[in-house]
Amino acid sequence: MPNTRPLRRGALTLLASLSLSLSALAGPLDKTECIAPAKPGGGFDLTCKLVQSALMEGKYISDPMRVSYMPGGIGAVAYNAIVAQRPAEANTLVAFSGGSLLNLAQGKFGRYNENDVRWVAGVGADYGAIVVADSSPFKTVADLVAAIKADPTKIVFGAGGTIGSQDWMKAALTAKAAGLNPKTMRFVAFEGGGEALTALQGGHVQVYSGDASEAEEQMKAGAKIRVLAVMSDKRLEGALAKVPTAKEAGYDIEWPIIRGFYVGPKVSDADYKVWVDTFNKMMATPAYAKLRAERGLFPFAKTGADLDAYVKQRVAAYRTLAAEFGLNVAK
CATH class of the missing domain: 3.40.190.10 (Periplasmic binding protein-like II)
Structure with a gap:
């Protein structure tokens, strides 16, 4: 009877090397997940569903993005979970809104602040x-x-x-x-x-x-x-289109309500760049503009360092406002 052990060993070695090769190829756009920090049906859900559709229709991902829900504190529970428990998950996006930034400014996210995640993309605004x-x-x-x-x-x-x-x-x-x-x-x-x-x-x-x-x-x-x-x-x-802005009416009031995504603080520079580049390509297309408009959002597109600077500027402005109005402010 022939000895098949060397063949089996060889097959196992080949399978192991194939598995390693496949895992090496796996990147942030494989088996993607979007966390909506609220119950289904609200603005965070809408934001995740927008990017889910846009990524799939534009063929930026091969498998449908999974949408999961993590309600609590207009984003506080999800923020804490990503920073403390899932900081390096490159394929996990978390939706945020202007309300999230306002709560960060008022210290409602606990011990974490706007510097504790990596801001990826702002995809639309109200x-x-x-x-x-x-x-x-x-x-x-x-x-x-x-x-x-x-x-x-x-x-x-x-x-x-x-x-x-x-x-x-x-x-x-x-x-x-x-x-x-x-x-x-x-x-x-x-x-x-x-x-x-x-x-x-x-x-x-x-x-x-x-x-x-x-x-x-x-x-x-x-x-x-x-x-x-x-x-x-x-x-x-x-x-x-015919409605004036508050500034046109003579009152210096602006209130953008942006919607976008961040990833955990330990996601690598290379994986972060993949997301930034993907959003830049996707948001430049007419197909994306159509999907965004269908969800009642107005044009707003910032990514990477540009978004990071914008988020920090908004949070600082919200802190100033909150202090002026006698509200709690994050230290």
Whole structure:
């Protein structure tokens, strides 16, 4: 009977070397995962689904990206998990938003700050908007400001979220522009934008400090509302193209709500560069622009060092604002 042991040993050696070769070829774009730091259905989910579709349709990845959910603290739970437990996972992206940066500025992510992850790409943006009911006597921001100055007790701001949230900040900035101490403004917190818009149309609040894309979608659906101004650096595209920016209206208010991704702090420079290069290629295509617009996001594309500088500038600005408004600030 022939001795097959050398053959078996040889086959095993060949399999082992093939396995090593395949693992060496595996990179950040293999078996990808996107963590949405919230329950399914919200903005983080939308952000992950956007990049999931764009990467697959553009053939940047060969297997569909897995979307997983890690709710808690508008990103705090996911941030802590990636930094402390999964810092070197090159194929794992985590979604973040402007709300995440605001919470970082207020120390709501615990012991970690904006320097503890690697910021990869900002893939789209929404912007704050000053919204009133269609039946409102206020046709411009100047009309609203004049009414606040005349009698602050008659103007009630409605928003999704409590004191210190993004919507509260937008209301506070509007009140401040009118010369009112934000602490004294009349403010009603709702569970979300839908409830706030219903209250606005019912006359229970006079102003809603919401998001431009949300207002645009609600108007398309027949909501009786009017956008007085958008908190962007320039006029937006699409249905809101005729709406002035707050700056055009004479008030220095900007509130970008960016959406993007970061990876863990120990992801290698080479793998980080693969992601940055991939996002740069992907976001330059008309196909990506179409997917982004379908999800109600406006153009915003920053990657790598450019995004890192932007994030740190925004967090610093949020810290200053939070301190001005008497909120907690991260040390």
